[in-house]
Amino acid sequence: MSLVEFEFLVDGALRKIGVEDRDGTFFFSEGEVLLEAAVRRISANELLFRFNCRTARVYLARDGDRTLVSVAGREFVVTEPSPATRRLLEGDGRTPEGSIPIKAPMPGRVIKLCVREGEDVRRNQSLVIVEAMKMENEIQSPVEGIVRKIHVSVGEFIDSERPLVEVEPTKLSSLGGAGHDD
Amino acid sequence: MFKKILVANRGEIAVRVIKACREMGIRSVAVYSEADARSLHVRLADEAVLIGPPPAVASYLNMERIIDAARRTGAEAIHPGYGFLAENATFARLCEDEKIVWIGPTSAALALVGDKVRARQTMEKAGVPTIPGMNSISRSPEEFRATALALGYPVMVKASAGGGGKGMRIVRDESGLVPALESGMREAKSAFGDDSVYLEKFIEEPRHVEFQVLADNYGDTVHLFDRECSIQRRHQKILEETPSPALGPELRATMGETAVKAMKAAAYNNAGTVEFLLDGDRRFYFLEVNARLQVEHPVTELVAGVDLVRRQILIALGERLSLRQECLGQRGHAIECRIYAEDPKRNFLPSSGRVALLREPTGPGVRFDSGIFEGWDVPVDYDPILAKLIIWAEDREAACRRMAAALDDCVILGIHTTAGFLKDVVNHPDFRAGRTTTAFIEKNFSSWATGGEDEERRELALAAAAFDALRPSPGGAGASARGKQSEAATAWTTLGRWRAGGHEPRGV
Numbered sequence: 001m002s003l004v005e006f007e008f009l010v011d012g013a014l015r016k017i018g019v020e021d022r023d024g025t026f027f028f029s030e031g032e033v034l035l036e037a038a039v040r041r042i043s044a045n046e047l048l049f050r051f052n053c054r055t056a057r058v059y060l061a062r063d064g065d066r067t068l069v070s071v072a073g074r075e076f077v078v079t080e081p082s083p084a085t086r087r088l089l090e091g092d093g094r095t096p097e098g099s100i101p102i103k104a105p106m107p108g109r110v111i112k113l114c115v116r117e118g119e120d121v122r123r124n125q126s127l128v129i130v131e132a133m134k135m136e137n138e139i140q141s142p143v144e145g146i147v148r149k150i151h152v153s154v155g156e157f158i159d160s161e162r163p164l165v166e167v168e169p170t171k172l173s174s175l176g177g178a179g180h181d182d
Numbered sequence: 183m184f185k186k187i188l189v190a191n192r193g194e195i196a197v198r199v200i201k202a203c204r205e206m207g208i209r210s211v212a213v214y215s216e217a218d219a220r221s222l223h224v225r226l227a228d229e230a231v232l233i234g235p236p237p238a239v240a241s242y243l244n245m246e247r248i249i250d251a252a253r254r255t256g257a258e259a260i261h262p263g264y265g266f267l268a269e270n271a272t273f274a275r276l277c278e279d280e281k282i283v284w285i286g287p288t289s290a291a292l293a294l295v296g297d298k299v300r301a302r303q304t305m306e307k308a309g310v311p312t313i314p315g316m317n318s319i320s321r322s323p324e325e326f327r328a329t330a331l332a333l334g335y336p337v338m339v340k341a342s343a344g345g346g347g348k349g350m351r352i353v354r355d356e357s358g359l360v361p362a363l364e365s366g367m368r369e370a371k372s373a374f375g376d377d378s379v380y381l382e383k384f385i386e387e388p389r390h391v392e393f394q395v396l397a398d399n400y401g402d403t404v405h406l407f408d409r410e411c412s413i414q415r416r417h418q419k420i421l422e423e424t425p426s427p428a429l430g431p432e433l434r435a436t437m438g439e440t441a442v443k444a445m446k447a448a449a450y451n452n453a454g455t456v457e458f459l460l461d462g463d464r465r466f467y468f469l470e471v472n473a474r475l476q477v478e479h480p481v482t483e484l485v486a487g488v489d490l491v492r493r494q495i496l497i498a499l500g501e502r503l504s505l506r507q508e509c510l511g512q513r514g515h516a517i518e519c520r521i522y523a524e525d526p527k528r529n530f531l532p533s534s535g536r537v538a539l540l541r542e543p544t545g546p547g548v549r550f551d552s553g554i555f556e557g558w559d560v561p562v563d564y565d566p567i568l569a570k571l572i573i574w575a576e577d578r579e580a581a582c583r584r585m586a587a588a589l590d591d592c593v594i595l596g597i598h599t600t601a602g603f604l605k606d607v608v609n610h611p612d613f614r615a616g617r618t619t620t621a622f623i624e625k626n627f628s629s630w631a632t633g634g635e636d637e638e639r640r641e642l643a644l645a646a647a648a649f650d651a652l653r654p655s656p657g658g659a660g661a662s663a664r665g666k667q668s669e670a671a672t673a674w675t676t677l678g679r680w681r682a683g684g685h686e687p688r689g690v
Contacts, residue, residue: 004665006648010640019648019665028645035645044655045539047646058646061538061595067650068538069643073590074602074636076643105531107562111368133523133532133566134348134373135416136365 003029009081099148101163104139108132110156115165119147127165130158145169184208184259184499187285188252189227191263192242194553194569195475196223199261202491211255213248215241217561222553229255236563239375242266245273252282259283259498261491265565268474269296285498287473291450295471298342299380301448305468308447310440313459313467315382323360326381330359333383339363341370342378344470347417349373352384387619388459390414391426391466393441394482396493397451398503405438406486407512409455409478412618413607415530420600420623421607422478423517424485427578427616428460437466442507444468453479453494477570480551481516484574515581516574517608519589523566525598526630534562538596543588547574547581550592560597568599578616582608603630 005018018029028035037051049056059070067078112129115121126138127147149166152158188211189199196212200223203210212227217236224230231251234241241247243266252260260282262268268286271293277284286292295301299319302312316329319342330337330353339362341349349370351362363379371377390411397403410426411419429437441456448471455476457469479490488505497503524530540556552569554560560568571588575581589605607613610626651665 004648004652006651006665008644008647010644010647015644017644017648019645019652021652026645026649028641028648030641030644034641037645039645039649041653041655047649049642049645056642058642059539059541059593059595060646060650063536063538063596067647068595069646070539070593070595071639071642071646073592073605074639074643075595075598076640078643078647105525105528106534108532131372132562133564135532135566136369137529137531 007081009079010076014081099166099168100143100145102127102139102141102165102167103163104128104130104137104158104160106130106132106137107157107159108137110152110154110158110164111136113150113152113154114138115147115150117147117150120170121145121147121167127167128152130164139164141165141167143167143169184283184495186211186228186255186257187259187261187495188213188248188255188257189223189261189263190242190248190267191261191265192218192221192223192553192564193567194551195263195265195477197226197553198551199263199491200226202489202495206492206495208495211251211257213242213251215563217563220558222555222558225555231255236561238266238564242564243375245270245276248273249276249280249282253280257282259285259495261285261494262474264474264477269472271296283498285452285494287450287452287454291448292473295448295450295454295473296343298340298344298470299378301471302468304447305444308443310444310447310468311466313382313385313469316380319378319380323363326363327356327359329381330356333381336384336386338382338384339366339379340382341366341374341376342380343374343376344370347414349379350417385459385461385467387621388412388461389426389428389619390419390457390469391428391437391460392455392457392469392472392476393438394476394479394486394490395441395445395450395454395456396488396490396497396503396505397445397454398497399451399500400502401446401449402503403442403445403450404503404505404507404510405441406482406488406490406510407438408434409476409481410618411457411478412620413613413622414620415623419478420520420522421518421604422481423515423578423581424481425512425515427618428464433464433466440466440468444471452497453490477520477567478518480549480570480572481518484516484549484572485512485514486510487513514574514576515578516572517581517585518570518572519585519604519608520567520600521569521571521592521594521604522600523560523568523597524600526600526603527598530600532562532566533598534560535597536560537594539593540595541591541593543571543591545584545588545591547584548572548588549574554594568594568597571601579614582614603627606630 003018003020008015020027026039037049040048047058061068069076108130111131114126121141123144124140128139130137145167148168152164186209189196200210209228212223212230213233214224215236233247267273271289274284274289274292336354339351349366351366353359353362366379367377394406408426409424411422413421444456455472458466460466523533525533537558542550549572554568573585575584585608
């Protein structure tokens with residue numbers, strides 16, 4: 001049977017993986033062969049890999065367009081990259097022009113704004129304090145730059161979709177795939 | 183025996199108490215907020231009463247609604263679990279007035295030990311060693327500044343109504359004092375509805391060792407030995423064990439006797455815990471009394487062989503304690519890992535979402551106290567604890583190994599959890615050697631990232647995702663990845679490292 005190739009985004013990195021079924025033995029490749037294994041579906045959420053006389057159980061679940069995978073106590077989120085993400089990741093990986101929207105990684109309530117619009121911020125400086133699950137969480141700036149816009153106010157309930165603050169980087173710095181990993 | 187008990191809590195602890203009730207032939211009543219209508223404790227209880235909207239102040243902290251639920255369902259007793267109203271003397275008093283049995287200490291004992299400052303005064307009088315610090319509450323920044331100077335920096339800001347690390351701040355020098363007081367007061371206000379804070383001398387790198395106590399309503403008091411809870415993040419315990427690797431038999435006996443003395447001084451009844459700090463010179467100081475069932479109570483249950491929730495219920499019924507100190511002992515070793523809905527890779531930010539898949543670890547000596555199930559949405563309104571994994575084994579080393587294996591077997595997909603992080607803690611050489619202090623996490627795990635060994639697991643994950651896309655599960659969720667067919671069959675000449683068998687994935 002012919003090779004089928006998939007493009008996946010895992011831990012912020014784009015990976016191209018090919019799979020070929022040769023009489024029940026699956027060949028997984030990424031340029032070179034990664035793994036040659038017999039794979040059996042135990043249930044909708046559980047796969048059994050057999051290779052080199054060894055077995056590995058892998059659990060997976062689907063959540064919208066994400067495939068959640070657990071391997072030996074480690075979890076991975078595998079997604080199909082959107083065309084925009086693909087362009088970005090295949091580019092030079094540098095900060096795009098203009099301001100970077102800073103989002104909260106979880107919903108919560110804004111309890112303090114630590115900066116004002118126009119203020120200079122260092123990398124890892126606290127921007128906003130958000131209370132979620134009874135704990136205070138500092139949202140920090142991923143870059144050195146200038147606070148261009150503050151979108152929230154104290155007491156406001158925020159979700160993890162809308163930007164809290166926009167910071168314009170003063171130095172071109174690598175973002176390390178921030179905001180694209182899941 | 184009680185016929186019906188109302189459980190004024192949620193999550194894993196509500197489930198724990200509901201199960202104890204069922205074993206004892208007692209009907210259970212769950213209370214729940216609108217955010218918890220589908221939660222596990224509601225499913226398991228015999229009856230369930232909606233008590234309000236999601237915010238805790240309007241539901242799990244709403245005394246009127248909970249008392250009303252008890253009256254309406256005819257519950258004779260209330261078990262408060264931990265957190266929420268568990269140490270609220272006003273609520274315990276309200277129950278007493280309503281002739282509802284409070285499964286916990288009397289409101290008078292609660293008021294005494296719940297007020298950290300009064301508790302310090304009482305302990306000093308009883309001859310229990312305490313940490314140098316303020317013996318009264320202050321609102322004046324000058325007084326805080328003067329006290330801090332007299333104690334010598336670093337000092338610790340603590341909430342008078344405190345617990346669980348809420349409102350606590352370490353202050354290293356004078357410039358940090360006012361911001362720490364402000365943010366400590368704000369967090370204390372939000373967690374306890376009381377912003378009173380005080381100062382204590384900060385003890386560098388102490389161990390946190392506590393003693394479990396049971397006391398009946400007639401003054402008979404025993405301790406069930408120690409728990410070491412030094413592994414903490416942001417003053418929150420994340421892993422507990424017993425026996426403590428730091429105590430020899432003599433120190434253990436002395437501290438146990440002191441714990442009993444402390445509880446007697448407070449006229450304490452029911453289950454409670456006396457927390458101590460143990461410094462580098464093995465001097466111990468009274469920290470506080472936790473006037474409730476503790477999150478980490480299971481490790482004591484496994485090693486002392488006593489069911490603490492059952493004992494709480496029997497004591498509340500007015501039974502005499504049938505345990506005698508000289509007959510109690512410790513057998514084997516137990517460790518608990520708290521599995522939180524937090525992302526260790528993003529500075530432990532709370533994670534919410536749907537539990538897409540859950541596989542609970544099982545096996546000899548493995549206990550999983552959980553408040554979650556597959557398909558459940560983790561609400562953002564409450565503490566992020568999902569479950570506790572508790573291990574018993576013959577000795578500490580065996581317990582560590584069993585814990586590491588069980589953490590691997592614990593599969594929770596859909597939300598970030600601390601399970602992987604905890605496994606690295608358990609496997610850390612300093613932890614294995616018993617070198618655990620409250621600075622352990624900060625020292626060894628200040629920037630935690632999963633190691634390079636993950637690449638092999640990542641490849642297996644990718645292979646699984648590719649297989650799943652190629653051969654979707656019948657009746658599965660569909661929407662699988664669209665692969666690109668390629669007619670150019672590759673030459674399978676390159677032997678990948680997995681085939682060669684030279685570098686096989688670790689832990690797979």
